[in-house]
Amino acid sequence: xxxxxxxxRHPNLPANELGYTVEHYEGGLSTLCAGCGHDSITAAIVQAxxxxxxxxxxxxxISGIGCSSxxxxxxxxxxxxxxxxxxxxxxxATGANLANRDLIYxxxxxxxxxxxxxxxxxxxxxxxxxxxxxxxxxxGCYGLTKxxxxxxxxxxxxxxxxxVNMFHAIDLASLAIELGATFxxxxxxxxKAQLVPLVKAAIKxxxxxxxxxxxxxxxxxxxxxxxxxxxxxxxxxxxxxxxxFVPPAATITANYEQGSTKQLKMxxxxxxxxxxxxxxxxxxxxxxxxxxxxxxxxKGELLTGLLYMEEESSDLHSLLQTSTRPLNALSEAxxxxxxxxxEEINAGLR
Amino acid sequence: MxxxxxxxxxxxHKVVDCQYACPAHTNVPEYIRLIAEQKYSEAxxxxxxxNVFPGVLGRTCDRPCExxxxxxxxxxxxxxxxxxxxxxxxxxxxxxxxxxxxxxxSNGKKIALVGAxxxxxxxxxxxxxxxxxxxxFDEQKKGGGFMLSQIPSFRLxxxxxxxxxxxxxxxxxxxxxxxxxxxxxxxxxxGYDAIFxxxxxxxxxxLPDLKGRKEGAANIHIGIxxxxxxxxxxxxxxxxxxxxxxxxxxxxDCCRTSRRLGGESVKVLVxxxxxxxxxxxxxxxxxxxxxxxxxxxxxxxxxxxxxGKLKGMTFEKVKAVYDDKGKRxxxxxxxxxxxxxxxxxLIAIGQENSFPWIxxxxxxxxxxxxxxxxxxxxxxxxxxxxxxxxxxAFGPKNIITAVAxxxxxxxxxxxxxxxxxxxxxxxxxxxxLHSMKMGIHEWGYDNQVTNxxxxxxxxxxxxxxxxxRKKEVELGFDLPTGFKEAERCLNCxxxxxxxxxxxxxxxxxxxxxxxxxxxxxxxxxxxxxxxRLKAPALNKTQDLYVSDILPTKRVMVKxxxxxxHCGLCAERCPTSAWDMQQFFYNVTKxxxxxxxxxAVN
Ligand SMILES: Cc1cc2nc3c(=O)[nH]c(=O)nc-3n(C[C@H](O)[C@H](O)[C@H](O)COP(=O)(O)OP(=O)(O)OC[C@H]3O[C@@H](n4cnc5c(N)ncnc54)[C@H](O)[C@@H]3O)c2cc1C
Ligand SMILES: Cc1ncc(C[n+]2csc(CCOP(=O)(O)OP(=O)(O)O)c2C)c(N)n1
Ligand code: SF4
Ligand code: SF4
Ligand code: SF4
Ligand SMILES: [Mg+2]
Numbered sequence: 001x002x003x004x005x006x007x008x009r010h011p012n013l014p015a016n017e018l019g020y021t022v023e024h025y026e027g028g029l030s031t032l033c034a035g036c037g038h039d040s041i042t043a044a045i046v047q048a049x050x051x052x053x054x055x056x057x058x059x060x061x062i063s064g065i066g067c068s069s070x071x072x073x074x075x076x077x078x079x080x081x082x083x084x085x086x087x088x089x090x091x092x093a094t095g096a097n098l099a100n101r102d103l104i105y106x107x108x109x110x111x112x113x114x115x116x117x118x119x120x121x122x123x124x125x126x127x128x129x130x131x132x133x134x135x136x137x138x139x140g141c142y143g144l145t146k147x148x149x150x151x152x153x154x155x156x157x158x159x160x161x162x163x164v165n166m167f168h169a170i171d172l173a174s175l176a177i178e179l180g181a182t183f184x185x186x187x188x189x190x191x192k193a194q195l196v197p198l199v200k201a202a203i204k205x206x207x208x209x210x211x212x213x214x215x216x217x218x219x220x221x222x223x224x225x226x227x228x229x230x231x232x233x234x235x236x237x238x239x240x241x242x243x244x245f246v247p248p249a250a251t252i253t254a255n256y257e258q259g260s261t262k263q264l265k266m267x268x269x270x271x272x273x274x275x276x277x278x279x280x281x282x283x284x285x286x287x288x289x290x291x292x293x294x295x296x297x298x299k300g301e302l303l304t305g306l307l308y309m310e311e312e313s314s315d316l317h318s319l320l321q322t323s324t325r326p327l328n329a330l331s332e333a334x335x336x337x338x339x340x341x342x343e344e345i346n347a348g349l350r
Numbered sequence: 351m352x353x354x355x356x357x358x359x360x361x362x363h364k365v366v367d368c369q370y371a372c373p374a375h376t377n378v379p380e381y382i383r384l385i386a387e388q389k390y391s392e393a394x395x396x397x398x399x400x401n402v403f404p405g406v407l408g409r410t411c412d413r414p415c416e417x418x419x420x421x422x423x424x425x426x427x428x429x430x431x432x433x434x435x436x437x438x439x440x441x442x443x444x445x446x447x448x449x450x451x452x453x454x455x456s457n458g459k460k461i462a463l464v465g466a467x468x469x470x471x472x473x474x475x476x477x478x479x480x481x482x483x484x485x486x487f488d489e490q491k492k493g494g495g496f497m498l499s500q501i502p503s504f505r506l507x508x509x510x511x512x513x514x515x516x517x518x519x520x521x522x523x524x525x526x527x528x529x530x531x532x533x534x535x536x537x538x539x540x541g542y543d544a545i546f547x548x549x550x551x552x553x554x555x556x557l558p559d560l561k562g563r564k565e566g567a568a569n570i571h572i573g574i575x576x577x578x579x580x581x582x583x584x585x586x587x588x589x590x591x592x593x594x595x596x597x598x599x600x601x602x603d604c605c606r607t608s609r610r611l612g613g614e615s616v617k618v619l620v621x622x623x624x625x626x627x628x629x630x631x632x633x634x635x636x637x638x639x640x641x642x643x644x645x646x647x648x649x650x651x652x653x654x655x656x657x658g659k660l661k662g663m664t665f666e667k668v669k670a671v672y673d674d675k676g677k678r679x680x681x682x683x684x685x686x687x688x689x690x691x692x693x694x695x696l697i698a699i700g701q702e703n704s705f706p707w708i709x710x711x712x713x714x715x716x717x718x719x720x721x722x723x724x725x726x727x728x729x730x731x732x733x734x735x736x737x738x739x740x741x742x743a744f745g746p747k748n749i750i751t752a753v754a755x756x757x758x759x760x761x762x763x764x765x766x767x768x769x770x771x772x773x774x775x776x777x778x779x780x781x782x783l784h785s786m787k788m789g790i791h792e793w794g795y796d797n798q799v800t801n802x803x804x805x806x807x808x809x810x811x812x813x814x815x816x817x818x819r820k821k822e823v824e825l826g827f828d829l830p831t832g833f834k835e836a837e838r839c840l841n842c843x844x845x846x847x848x849x850x851x852x853x854x855x856x857x858x859x860x861x862x863x864x865x866x867x868x869x870x871x872x873x874x875x876x877x878x879x880x881x882r883l884k885a886p887a888l889n890k891t892q893d894l895y896v897s898d899i900l901p902t903k904r905v906m907v908k909x910x911x912x913x914x915h916c917g918l919c920a921e922r923c924p925t926s927a928w929d930m931q932q933f934f935y936n937v938t939k940x941x942x943x944x945x946x947x948x949a950v951n
Binding site: 004005006007008009010011012013014022029030033034035036037040042043190192216222230231234 | 423424425798799801854855856857858860861862864865866867884885886888901902912914916918921922923924925
């Protein structure tokens with residue numbers, strides 16, 4: 001087994017605007033199982049950050065526990081990182097984000113990490129519209145502990161050992177929309193063409209951006225009868241649109257049929273264009289999104305793409321009216337204004 | 351694009367860049383691995399089978415494999431393929447036990463070989479075990495041809511050459527040394543079943559019309575004649591100031607030999623720009639290291655002779671100008687002529703073939719330049735009994751080319767003597783492909799790629815080597831360094847083999863590949879596909895490996911160009927759609943045909 005990646009790279013690798021090739025965005029060599037969907041999501045994050053000219057040292061990657069939560073070790077080596085406790089990624093991300101609003105926060109979690117032990121943290125993070133990307137690598141099982149059914153396993157899905165899951169699945173994307181998440185997307189680890197622009201858009205979104213990525217566990221949940229296997233997902237995936245991610249300076253060149261396209265501008269001028277949009281689907285209308293999702297569930301389809309987005313989103317910092325500068329950029333006098341100010345505050349609370 | 355047919359042995363053959371570039375198609379990665387395993391004798395025999403002179407070539411080969419080596423495309427320098435060959439040769443044990451041993455059962459046929467250079471010796475080696483009575487003629491006092499008379503001992507010690515010549519003559523070859531063949535007609539009349547002409551290109555070019563050539567003749571020498579004189583110790587000295595004319599390997603050997611025979615101020619003057627000289631870069635480096643300046647863009651205009659004594663030469667300075675088609679012309683710069691002093695001048699401006707001993711009425715066609723018409727596959731001439739090879743066939747090349755042609759000529763001669771068709775009955779190469787998988791993530795080869803840069807071969811101190819023309823300059827790698835250099839080889843013969851019906855398109859190989867070789871995408875025409883890959887495939891000399899259409903309607907495309915053969919794709923593949931398989935390719939030689947025949951019978 002090679003635990004080591006050769007140092008040589010393709011001599012013609014293109015560089016991005018920062019002058020970095022994709023090599024600058026790599027992490028350590030993955031120790032996940034060969035063929036794990038999580039590795040493809042890692043690669044999509046690498047590609048998105050590279051293409052979007054993101055400075056890796058301006059990123060903080062935070063995770064919980066699980067095979068999925070190991071992946072921050074496999075991308076953006078020079079980013080900040082915190083591998084927290086099982087299900088506690090949201091609170092660590094919240095603290096970090098409040099202390100330093102200038103970083104890009106990428107939270108990585110699993111379906112076990114989010115939908116079971118971390119559920120409480122997850123929902124509150126949504127409520128607060130914390131400015132972060134929250135990716136669930138969803139394989140319907142606890143991969144790291146050898147494949148027990150998770151709370152996102154579909155009812156009737158068969159495990160590798162042959163047992164059939166009797167409980168209803170928690171639909172994380174619907175739940176996120178329901179709880180007021182301002183950016184909700186769903187994708188499949190095997191579809192980078194869709195996943196990469198979604199990650200870029202999520203990074204740009206000013207507020208809580210949730211991506212639920214179906215990510216087959218090749219070792220424990222890729223068997224016939226499982227609804228999270230490569231084959232099953234490929235057969236049941238239904239893209240709601242194709243996505244173009246157009247940086248502020250560029251112009252949209254592709255020509256699409258009238259009426260089937262929706263464009264939306266993000267706060268920095270980036271345009272996301274959704275093409276070949278499903279009929280009766282308005283990703284800016286919560287009701288239309290919810291209805292479509294429920295219909296898809298009944299039909300046994302997995303809807304992917306940008307499901308719902310609120311264009312005008314105010315993140316936690318603007319709600320709380322916090323300092324516009326990160327705490328580490330404030331002087332001691334600003335951080336500890338002295339007992340007189342404290343007395344004034346206390347007086348205001350009386 | 352159509353799916354790649356990996357059943358065609360030429361596909362993977364081309365991926366093994368060094369072996370493909372080697373005229374004799376030596377299995378380089380196999381011998382490099384054997385060196386890393388300290389199996390020097392086995393490594394030697396892999397070489398001996400293909401190139402016949404591993405010890406000689408490990409010191410002197412023109413090494414067309416090295417510019418082709420994949421390693422040179424992913425970092426600065428290729429693997430030191432040539433000098434690793436020397437490691438095998440210098441450290442081998444008793445290799446005689448692996449070689450064919452006579453006496454061989456006679457097949458009743460008799461053949462003659464003219465010249466005892468590498469081409470003829472290869473024919474002798476290949477045909478002796480088949481029972482031919484072989485008569486080897488050379489005007490020199492022993493075998494080796496130009497390897498003996500031209501390549502100086504400080505590059506190739508005579509003992510190394512003798513050893514490898516003797517392996518061949520020891521197979522029961524009848525040698526006729528000090529024997530110049532004056533008439534091919536007569537040789538044909540002597541009843542040989544076939545004759546091989548391996549007489550080389552023994553005629554050194556002169557500058558007969560240059561002013562002062564006749565007057566200064568006593569101190570003006572033809573390079574190859576002079577080198578031969580030195581090798582056979584007729585010439586032991588040269589003047590203090592020497593000019594060498596020319597930019598090829600003869601010029602480099604002349605100037606370096608001059609430094610050892612008393613030349614103190616030795617210069618090379620060459621017409622072409624430095625970068626376009628025929629000599630290899632390492633030859634130029636070695637000459638300059640011995641304090642020999644190389645003055646380029648100098649065209650000789652006269653020998654200056656005063657009172658019957660050579661004083662020096664004058665030169666016109668030129669610069670290279672290229673037209674739209676890239677054709678070069680040397681245009682005078684208009685600067686005044688330059689004069690350089692010289693006690694002796696060596697003319698090393700090229701060699702030519704010359705066949706004064708071949709009659710023109712014995713059925714061998716010659717062209718207007720005096721070159722025989724030779725088939726470049728069979729090496730047969732228009733006289734069915736007469737075959738050519740080495741420098742005699744297509745003009746001066748190098749040892750490894752002479753060997754490769756010798757193998758092919760030997761096959762033709764054997765087919766001819768057995769009553770078979772020399773064109774249509776040629777044997778196919780021997781090929782094999784087998785998996786290197788040993789465990790889930792374990793391979794039968796060392797797949798970890800080292801980052802070491804090319805190791806430099808140590809040299810003897812020039813204070814020592816310049817004093818003794820027989821002292822070898824290069825010392826060869828010591829074993830630890832040889833091992834480290836061997837580890838730089840990327841094992842290009844361990845091929846990535848893709849089985850599409852196993853692929854679940856999980857992308858794992860795409861993501862893990864360090865050199866972005868693999869892409870899954872819609873099919874298209876080659877140029878279009880090349881532009882759409884993860885990294886653009888600009889090197890068109892390297893093929894794309896394309897699969898059949900996969901379930902998602904895409905194809906797998908792998909650009910072979912900078913694949914490291916690290917096996918990570920195969921390790922990452924959950925379904926073993928990728929496998930690492932060793933590709934074995936060996937040019938069948940004359941004894942191999944008989945093995946096939948025997949196998950059939
Ligand atoms: C100075 C110099 C340096 C070189 N250095 C290198 C090097 O480093 N590496 C490399 O790969 N190549 C080198 N070469 C080229 C290489 O030596 C030749 O390409 C190679 O030896 C050709 O082999 P051959 O078998 O065709 O003939 P040769 O080696 O030329 O042998 C021909 C033999 O035939 C004999 N002969 C010719 N006519 C007759 C006749 N009528 N009767 C009897 N005998 C006859 C000649 O005496 C000679 O011995 C060098 C050449 C020169 C001139
Ligand atoms: C507090 C705590 N409880 C339980 C565990 C055991 N545990 C480790 S990983 C894991 C589930 C991981 O599932 P998921 O988040 O889906 O990650 P995956 O491995 O499937 O990617 C559990 C229950 C733990 N590490 N810590
Ligand atoms: S156990 Fe499953 S989730 Fe974990 S690394 Fe292996 S395939 Fe991926
Ligand atoms: S890396 Fe090794 S196998 Fe590949 S071309 Fe170079 S020497 Fe040959
Ligand atoms: S062996 Fe596979 S992973 Fe390694 S460089 Fe070649 S294609 Fe890439
Ligand atoms: Mg999981």
